[in-house]
Amino acid sequence: MRIDLAQATRLATLARDGDADAFDALVAACDRVVLELAERLLLDHHEAEDVRQLAWLKAWRALPQFDARASFPTWLYRIVVNACRDRTRARQRAAQHAGPMRALPLALAAAQRGPAADLERDELRQRVVAAVEALPAEEREAVVLRHFHDLNASEIAEVVGRPRTTVQSCLARALARLNFRLKPHAGAPAFSDPVTRTP
Amino acid sequence: MSCERILPLLPLLALDADDSDETRAARGHVNECERCSAALRELESTRADLDAFTVADSPATDAAEIRAAFVPGHASVAPAGRGRLRWLWKAAAAALVVGATAGFAWTHGSVTLERGTATLRVAWGANERAPGSALDEREDSIEPEAVATVLVELERRVDQLERRHERDLLLLAQTVDRQQESRERGVSQRIDSLEEATHDGFLFTNSVLDGVARRLAKPVDATGAVAPANPENQANH
Numbered sequence: 001m002r003i004d005l006a007q008a009t010r011l012a013t014l015a016r017d018g019d020a021d022a023f024d025a026l027v028a029a030c031d032r033v034v035l036e037l038a039e040r041l042l043l044d045h046h047e048a049e050d051v052r053q054l055a056w057l058k059a060w061r062a063l064p065q066f067d068a069r070a071s072f073p074t075w076l077y078r079i080v081v082n083a084c085r086d087r088t089r090a091r092q093r094a095a096q097h098a099g100p101m102r103a104l105p106l107a108l109a110a111a112q113r114g115p116a117a118d119l120e121r122d123e124l125r126q127r128v129v130a131a132v133e134a135l136p137a138e139e140r141e142a143v144v145l146r147h148f149h150d151l152n153a154s155e156i157a158e159v160v161g162r163p164r165t166t167v168q169s170c171l172a173r174a175l176a177r178l179n180f181r182l183k184p185h186a187g188a189p190a191f192s193d194p195v196t197r198t199p
Numbered sequence: 200m201s202c203e204r205i206l207p208l209l210p211l212l213a214l215d216a217d218d219s220d221e222t223r224a225a226r227g228h229v230n231e232c233e234r235c236s237a238a239l240r241e242l243e244s245t246r247a248d249l250d251a252f253t254v255a256d257s258p259a260t261d262a263a264e265i266r267a268a269f270v271p272g273h274a275s276v277a278p279a280g281r282g283r284l285r286w287l288w289k290a291a292a293a294a295l296v297v298g299a300t301a302g303f304a305w306t307h308g309s310v311t312l313e314r315g316t317a318t319l320r321v322a323w324g325a326n327e328r329a330p331g332s333a334l335d336e337r338e339d340s341i342e343p344e345a346v347a348t349v350l351v352e353l354e355r356r357v358d359q360l361e362r363r364h365e366r367d368l369l370l371l372a373q374t375v376d377r378q379q380e381s382r383e384r385g386v387s388q389r390i391d392s393l394e395e396a397t398h399d400g401f402l403f404t405n406s407v408l409d410g411v412a413r414r415l416a417k418p419v420d421a422t423g424a425v426a427p428a429n430p431e432n433q434a435n436h
Contacts, residue, residue, distance in 0.1 A: 132252060
């Protein structure tokens with residue numbers, strides 16, 4: 001799902017200049033996208049809802065600094081990604097203090113809350129969520145922004161704050177890892193384990 | 200382009216994430232090579248599987264509630280660390296201003312009390328004993344204008360100090376920002392170079408392993424030496 005760039009930037013500019021209705025329209029247009037991005041990065045629906053709320057608060061507070069020449073979606077994605085990083089760090093700290101009992105398999109928990117149309121689809125979803133969870137954070141960010149939000153490598157680089165070449169490396173490694181996990185018996189030997197050569 | 204050079208590019212082709220000349224050339228190769236074409240199809244299928252990662256519905260955010268939370272622009276969204284640093288400097292600047300004000304008052308102090316037509320002035324510090332000073336001469340006939348003059352001077356000095364410290368704080372913040380940007384740029388460049396080196400390492404390892412695999416696949420004679428390749432097979436290969 002991709003935000004309509006021109007419409008969102010126009011609404012953001014109006015909202016920045018004090019148009020409350022424009023801000024409401026902006027939230028309505030981008031709310032679902034923010035939730036989806038947060039959930040796919042955090043792999044937890046409830047935490048994603050919290051982060052969505054937080055991201056909108058941050059966006060509203062920082063709106064006066066928004067430059068109309070910039071792309072609003074990129075600006076908003078950056079806020080969401082940073083909020084997710086903060087949440088992940090907080091979660092890791094909490095897990096360290098609470099011991100192993102708190103470190104539940106988040107992917108499984110998230111999968112159980114997903115909309116399961118049928119068993120087969122639910123099973124695939126669980127496997128995909130587990131594979132995405134196994135990715136390093138920077139690869140997960142890159143592949144989620146590319147596949148689900150249709151951002152190109154340059155836009156992703158701007159959102160995650162890394163060079164374009166690094167983003168491309170992340171994307172290539174991420175898809176190779178996902179392929180290895182999701183299609184372990186597939187026939188292409190080059191991608192049986194292209195990155196680490198370990199199972 | 201050889202298949203070995205194409206393989207690392209296939210994930211970018213499957214994600215449609217690169218439009219460089221090299222990737223375009225790779226696509227041309229894939230169209231003619233069955234092996235690379237199969238690998239690309241597999242990666243595209245993996246990408247399609249990602250669509251199974253759906254997100255459940257959730258009540259929409261109440262924009263009015265967000266707007267009611269606070270006035271936009273009221274507070275900055277600076278990182279907590281730098282925010283704390285600024286508060287520290289603000290506190291230090293405030294302490295300095297208070298100290299300077301107290302020092303100025305100590306050397307130039309005077310207090311005037313008025314009750315109806317009666318006026319009492321108490322002066323201390325340098326001005327009190329300065330022989331021939333304007334304040335000293337008028338000590339017995341206290342005029343509100345003199346007090347006002349002192350207060351205006353006091354305010355002017357405080358303003359000067361505040362401006363100077365604000366400027367110092369701004370310069371300090373800019374310096375800190377520049378240092379942080381420089382450090383981040385250095386780390387980013389280092390990560391890039393490490394990634395490139397790692398990537399080259401993987402390519403080299405892959406090529407070595409492929410070579411070993413090919414070597415193992417060749418027939419070995421009784422002495423353990425690799426038998427010469429069959430020219431027919433080589434041509435077919």
